[in-house]
Amino acid sequence: MSILYALWLIFPAYVANASAVIFGGGKPIDFGKTWRGKPILGEGKTWRGLAGGIFSGIAAGTIMNAVHPSFGEGMESLIILFALSFGALVGDMVESFLKRRLGRRRGEPWPVADQIDFLLGALLFSFIISREWFMSNFTPYRILFLLIFTPLIHLATNLLAYVLKLKKVPW
Ligand code: CTP
Ligand code: MG
Numbered sequence: 001m002s003i004l005y006a007l008w009l010i011f012p013a014y015v016a017n018a019s020a021v022i023f024g025g026g027k028p029i030d031f032g033k034t035w036r037g038k039p040i041l042g043e044g045k046t047w048r049g050l051a052g053g054i055f056s057g058i059a060a061g062t063i064m065n066a067v068h069p070s071f072g073e074g075m076e077s078l079i080i081l082f083a084l085s086f087g088a089l090v091g092d093m094v095e096s097f098l099k100r101r102l103g104r105r106r107g108e109p110w111p112v113a114d115q116i117d118f119l120l121g122a123l124l125f126s127f128i129i130s131r132e133w134f135m136s137n138f139t140p141y142r143i144l145f146l147l148i149f150t151p152l153i154h155l156a157t158n159l160l161a162y163v164l165k166l167k168k169v170p171w
Contacts, residue, residue, distance in 0.1 A: 061077070071133075072133055076130070
């Protein structure tokens with residue numbers, strides 16, 4: 001199924017995003033600094049989450065690539081997987097930045113944005129890093145499918161993380 005292949009392609013970004021929750025903690029990326037009275041990013045964005053997420057996304061993608069080559073060869077695959085993982089986490093950071101500007105506290109829900117922030121980041125960064133790979137893999141149809149299904153998958157996994165006490169809130 002061509003459409004389901006989209007889930008395979010974006011899976012390293014899912015892993016990066018989920019791993020940040022598992023590895024997260026310690027020093028916040030914004031070092032607790034505020035801007036105009038509000039946290040720049042907030043306590044929910046940490047260096048450990050960022051590093052753990054990038055590493056896990058690349059690791060998962062490298063294993064996937066051995067099973068079924070889909071992220072390019074050799075060095076190119078590392079760059080593409082880095083773009084998918086780092087892009088996912090930057091997307092999430094940008095979303096937190098905007099949330100703080102809007103006065104929403106850490107963990108406060110912002111429906112849809114909370115669920116697709118990392119998807120948009122991963123798509124944008126992989127597009128920037130390898131336009132050719134992006135265009136031949138992320139067809140408009142697949143992107144549309146991911147935009148619709150990612151929030152649903154995200155909600156389901158976050159509910160699980162909440163039940164496992166990895167997350168404070170179930171979204
Ligand atoms: N996390 C992290 N570092 C990151 C991203 C996530 O440590 N770069 C961890 C944090 O423990 C965070 C959790 O993963 O609480 C869930 O991420 P997310 O839902 O994006 O954060 P929230 O706590 O909901 O905060 P925000 O309102 O900023 O989205
Ligand atoms: Mg978020």
